[in-house]
Amino acid sequence: MKLLQSLLDLVYSRTCVLCARPLTHDEDVICRRCIDELPFTHYDFSDRHKLARILQAKAPIHKATSLLFYSKTGLSGKLIHKLKYHHHARVGPRLADFLAPRLMTDPPHIILPVPLHPRKLRLRGYNQTEGFARRLARHTGARFVPNALRKRRHTPSQTTKSPWERWQNVSQGFKLRTRSNWNGRHILLTDDVITTGATLAAIVQIIHHKFPRARISVASMAFNLPH
Numbered sequence: 001m002k003l004l005q006s007l008l009d010l011v012y013s014r015t016c017v018l019c020a021r022p023l024t025h026d027e028d029v030i031c032r033r034c035i036d037e038l039p040f041t042h043y044d045f046s047d048r049h050k051l052a053r054i055l056q057a058k059a060p061i062h063k064a065t066s067l068l069f070y071s072k073t074g075l076s077g078k079l080i081h082k083l084k085y086h087h088h089a090r091v092g093p094r095l096a097d098f099l100a101p102r103l104m105t106d107p108p109h110i111i112l113p114v115p116l117h118p119r120k121l122r123l124r125g126y127n128q129t130e131g132f133a134r135r136l137a138r139h140t141g142a143r144f145v146p147n148a149l150r151k152r153r154h155t156p157s158q159t160t161k162s163p164w165e166r167w168q169n170v171s172q173g174f175k176l177r178t179r180s181n182w183n184g185r186h187i188l189l190t191d192d193v194i195t196t197g198a199t200l201a202a203i204v205q206i207i208h209h210k211f212p213r214a215r216i217s218v219a220s221m222a223f224n225l226p227h
């Protein structure tokens, strides 16, 4: 197997997505040196940190966590950019490997990725959050449900709108469709980068409206800490 792996490595030259150094056999997607440089949040899966408090102010959230602090010009920004715009789809599952152990304190039953608009999906070819969500489901034993949430229409730029208009804009952009009864279940909503939390809060409200007795938590690859 080792020989086969070495041959495969020669053919597909496995390199770190961040620094382009060759990866060793026990490294995957990101090299150990780059991992050591990543700005991990160390937020547990709970309601006791800044991210959870921000989200709870907007929607009835059970627990939250995020793997990295987002910085556009830093390593986490570079990583998310590779995932979204350079077809490095394996970054998502790799980040899920690091985040999954935190979820084991209260594992979810159902995992949903925040959907992309069909037009964006066509352009990019994949939803960057799906691979992350699917891998989290595999680690936690949850059911991965990629199509229950749909993005309805293109939401125009949010920059010039009032908070109420922004909320209307975001909440009307999503639709939940499922034949299952999720009351009493623990649902984990996953996203790539959380900035204001407005999108997630809108989706949480939609799920909560349909299943008031479901617990709804949130996990993301990165969190853009407000200044």
Ligand SMILES: [Zn+2]
Binding pocket: 016, 017, 018, 019, 020, 021, 030, 031, 032, 033, 034, 035
């Ligand atoms: Zn590296």
